[in-house]
Amino acid sequence: MRLTVIGTGYLGATHAACMAELGHEVVGVDVDAGKVAALRAGRVPFHEPGLADMVARHTAGGRLRFTTSYEEAGAFGQVHFVCVGTPQRKDGDAADLTCVEAAFADIARHAREGALLVGKSTVPVGTAARLAAAHGSEVAWNPEFLREGFAVEDTLRPDRLVFGVRTRRAERLLRRVHAPVLDAGTPLVVTDFATAELVKTAANSFLATKISFINAMAEVCEAAGGDVRRLAEALGYDDRIGHTFLRAGVGFGGGCLPKDIRAFAHRAAELGVDLGFLRAVDAINMRRRDRVITLARELCGGTVLGARVAVLGAAFKPDSDDVRDSPALNVAARLGLDGADVTVYDPEAMDNARKAFPLLGYALSLEEALRGADLVLHLTEWPQFREVDPGWARELVYRPRIVDGRGVLDADRWTAAGWRFRALGRPVPQGETGWTGEAEGR
Incomplete structure (x- = not known):
C-alpha cells in the first residue's frame, strides 16, 4: 500500500521505516527541513537500536522517502498516519494538542x-x-505501544494491535496495512474511538503505578529494615503480579509516562472522574530523586559542597539518548546547585544532555568520569555500568562511595572491594570498609 507518516520524530520515523520493512511504499512528512534532509540521507537524529540501518536501507532502495510537502503526501497516500508529539502544556497538566490538530x-x-x-x-x-467531526474525513485511531530501545521490535512484532474505528472500511484498510503482523498471530482488538484512545493512557498509568508501588515499598523497607529486592522477588512469583516493572530505584522519566499520567488525570477530572491516585503515583516517583540526593549527602558527611560526583547515566533509560525528564540529569543538576562538582557520562545521550544542562560537566569515557571522584551515582542502567569491575573502579576514584539508583548492582561485591554502598530500599551492607570522611582535604 501507499502510506504516509506525518511527523518524523521518535514514533514517526520508527513507524515509517517499519511500514517500509513490511513492504509498503512510505512517505514521511515533517515541517522540520533539517530533520527531513537527514532522514533522506539515511541518518536518524536519535538513537534507537536497529532503526538507522533500516532507514538507510529503505531510503536507498526507494521504498521510503521524506518530504516537507503536505501536497505531495496528500496526493500519494491511501492511509495517513499522524505520529506527532503531545507534550504537557506549559500552563498545566493537560496534553498540548497543537501539533496533532495542525x-x-x-x-x-x-x-x-x-x-x-x-x-x-x-x-x-x-x-x-x-x-473526525472537524475535518469531515474518515478517521481511525491506532495507538502505539513502543518502548524506547525496543521500538523496531515493538512495531514489527507487537504484543497487540488496537484499531479504533467507526466503519468496516477503516477496519479493512488497517488490516491490509498490518497484514504481515496479523498473519504472524498478533492479537487484534477492534473497538470504538474512546476505548482505543484510553488503551495507551491506561497502560502507561498502570505501569507507572506498578513502578511507584514498589518504590513506596522501598520507603517502607528503609523505615523497617527490610530489603526491597527480596520483597519484589517474593511478590513477583505471584502470577497476578509478576516481576516486570517491579524493581525499586530512582523512578521513571522520559517523554511518555510522566506527562501521560498527568494528562490522563486531568482529562478524567474534566469528565468528572477523580483519578487522584495518579497524583500520588507521580509524587512517589518524584521523591525517589530526593532520596538519592539524601543518600549522596549522607555518604559525603552531610554535604556535597566541594565533592566530585560522577553521575553514570544521562538518558532516562538504557538503549536511548532521550533525556526528557531524566531522573539522572535532574539529580545531577540539583547536586550541582548544592555545590558539587558534577561530571556526567552516558554512552549515547551526551549531546542531548549538554543541550539540556550545559552547566554540568561531561566526561568522554567511563574512566574519565570515575577518575578522582568522591562519590559515584549509578542512575541509568546501561550494561557497561552494571558490569563494571568494582576493584578497577576503586583504583580510579578518590573516595570509594557509590549510590545504586537502579537497584541492580551486587552490594556484596562492591562492599568486598572496599566501597561504601547505598541503594534505595536496601539495608546498609555488613562489613563496609570504605573511607567514611568528608570530601574536603584532597
Whole structure:
C-alpha cells in the first residue's frame, strides 16, 4: 500500500521505516527541513537500536522517502498516519494538542478522496471524535505501544494491535496495512474511538503505578529494615503480579509516562472522574530523586559542597539518548546547585544532555568520569555500568562511595572491594570498609 507518516520524530520515523520493512511504499512528512534532509540521507537524529540501518536501507532502495510537502503526501497516500508529539502544556497538566490538530488539518486539506486518517499519537479521550467531526474525513485511531530501545521490535512484532474505528472500511484498510503482523498471530482488538484512545493512557498509568508501588515499598523497607529486592522477588512469583516493572530505584522519566499520567488525570477530572491516585503515583516517583540526593549527602558527611560526583547515566533509560525528564540529569543538576562538582557520562545521550544542562560537566569515557571522584551515582542502567569491575573502579576514584539508583548492582561485591554502598530500599551492607570522611582535604 501507499502510506504516509506525518511527523518524523521518535514514533514517526520508527513507524515509517517499519511500514517500509513490511513492504509498503512510505512517505514521511515533517515541517522540520533539517530533520527531513537527514532522514533522506539515511541518518536518524536519535538513537534507537536497529532503526538507522533500516532507514538507510529503505531510503536507498526507494521504498521510503521524506518530504516537507503536505501536497505531495496528500496526493500519494491511501492511509495517513499522524505520529506527532503531545507534550504537557506549559500552563498545566493537560496534553498540548497543537501539533496533532495542525497535522490533521494539513493532511485533511490535501488528502485525496477516500483516504483514511489514522491517529497514533497519545491523546486525551474524545480527541478522535472531535477531529473526525472537524475535518469531515474518515478517521481511525491506532495507538502505539513502543518502548524506547525496543521500538523496531515493538512495531514489527507487537504484543497487540488496537484499531479504533467507526466503519468496516477503516477496519479493512488497517488490516491490509498490518497484514504481515496479523498473519504472524498478533492479537487484534477492534473497538470504538474512546476505548482505543484510553488503551495507551491506561497502560502507561498502570505501569507507572506498578513502578511507584514498589518504590513506596522501598520507603517502607528503609523505615523497617527490610530489603526491597527480596520483597519484589517474593511478590513477583505471584502470577497476578509478576516481576516486570517491579524493581525499586530512582523512578521513571522520559517523554511518555510522566506527562501521560498527568494528562490522563486531568482529562478524567474534566469528565468528572477523580483519578487522584495518579497524583500520588507521580509524587512517589518524584521523591525517589530526593532520596538519592539524601543518600549522596549522607555518604559525603552531610554535604556535597566541594565533592566530585560522577553521575553514570544521562538518558532516562538504557538503549536511548532521550533525556526528557531524566531522573539522572535532574539529580545531577540539583547536586550541582548544592555545590558539587558534577561530571556526567552516558554512552549515547551526551549531546542531548549538554543541550539540556550545559552547566554540568561531561566526561568522554567511563574512566574519565570515575577518575578522582568522591562519590559515584549509578542512575541509568546501561550494561557497561552494571558490569563494571568494582576493584578497577576503586583504583580510579578518590573516595570509594557509590549510590545504586537502579537497584541492580551486587552490594556484596562492591562492599568486598572496599566501597561504601547505598541503594534505595536496601539495608546498609555488613562489613563496609570504605573511607567514611568528608570530601574536603584532597
